[in-house]
Amino acid sequence: MVLISIPSLLDRSLAPSGKHVIHAYTPGNEPYARWERLDRRSAEYEELKQARSLGMWQALERVIPDVRSRCEVTLVGTPLTHERFLRRHRGSYGPAIAAGEALFPGARTPLKGLWCCGDSTFPGIGLPAVAASSLITANTLASLPQHWAMLKRIGMG
Numbered sequence: 001m002v003l004i005s006i007p008s009l010l011d012r013s014l015a016p017s018g019k020h021v022i023h024a025y026t027p028g029n030e031p032y033a034r035w036e037r038l039d040r041r042s043a044e045y046e047e048l049k050q051a052r053s054l055g056m057w058q059a060l061e062r063v064i065p066d067v068r069s070r071c072e073v074t075l076v077g078t079p080l081t082h083e084r085f086l087r088r089h090r091g092s093y094g095p096a097i098a099a100g101e102a103l104f105p106g107a108r109t110p111l112k113g114l115w116c117c118g119d120s121t122f123p124g125i126g127l128p129a130v131a132a133s134s135l136i137t138a139n140t141l142a143s144l145p146q147h148w149a150m151l152k153r154i155g156m157g
């Protein structure tokens with residue numbers, strides 16, 4: 001699957017006047033092993049980037065046929081890009097825990113005073129899930145009466 005979006009349609013500040021930003025990606029299905037040992041400065045890495053992005057270009061061309069000739073700046077990211085710039089483990093989108101096989105751990109840890117949230121904890125990967133994990137952690141730390149007291153203090157209770 002290839003996902004395509006044009007974020008500059010929603011936020012004009014993302015591109016110069018008269019231009020747009022297009023983002024195309026394959027959600028989490030690129031094997032890390034293929035990239036793992038490559039030098040990011042090597043010709044081999046550059047060639048693999050071109051080869052592996054071809055499918056995304058082809059998907060994009062079904063929507064905008066002449067897109068390749070109209071692009072002024074093109075950037076191809078890889079699992080190594082996610083690993084380097086986002087510090088994602090093996091360049092992944094998040095931990096792959098298959099439904100029915102295991103569960104994401106909760107906020108509690110064996111260490112007193114150490115709590116965890118984020119996409120390696122329940123309910124898992126993605127911004128909505130990560131926001132929920134922090135809510136769950138906050139809710140685990142503070143009782144309902146404490147929540148009410150806080151809401152009252154900030155004028156929302």
Ligand SMILES: Cc1cc2nc3c(=O)[nH]c(=O)nc-3n(C[C@H](O)[C@H](O)[C@H](O)COP(=O)(O)OP(=O)(O)OC[C@H]3O[C@@H](n4cnc5c(N)ncnc54)[C@H](O)[C@@H]3O)c2cc1C
Nearest residue numbers: 082086087088092093094117118119120125126127128130
């Ligand atoms: C390419 C990509 C596309 C995605 N697309 C979507 C999407 O469209 N929709 C969606 O909902 N989710 C998407 N996700 C998933 C989503 O981005 C993550 O699940 C979410 O950002 C995880 O949030 P987090 O706070 O747990 O971790 P992160 O956002 O990864 O934050 C962890 C932070 O810790 C820092 N860090 C790591 N190690 C250390 C260290 N040793 N010392 C100090 N700091 C450290 C990292 O630099 C990073 O800033 C995508 C993920 C990727 C990689």
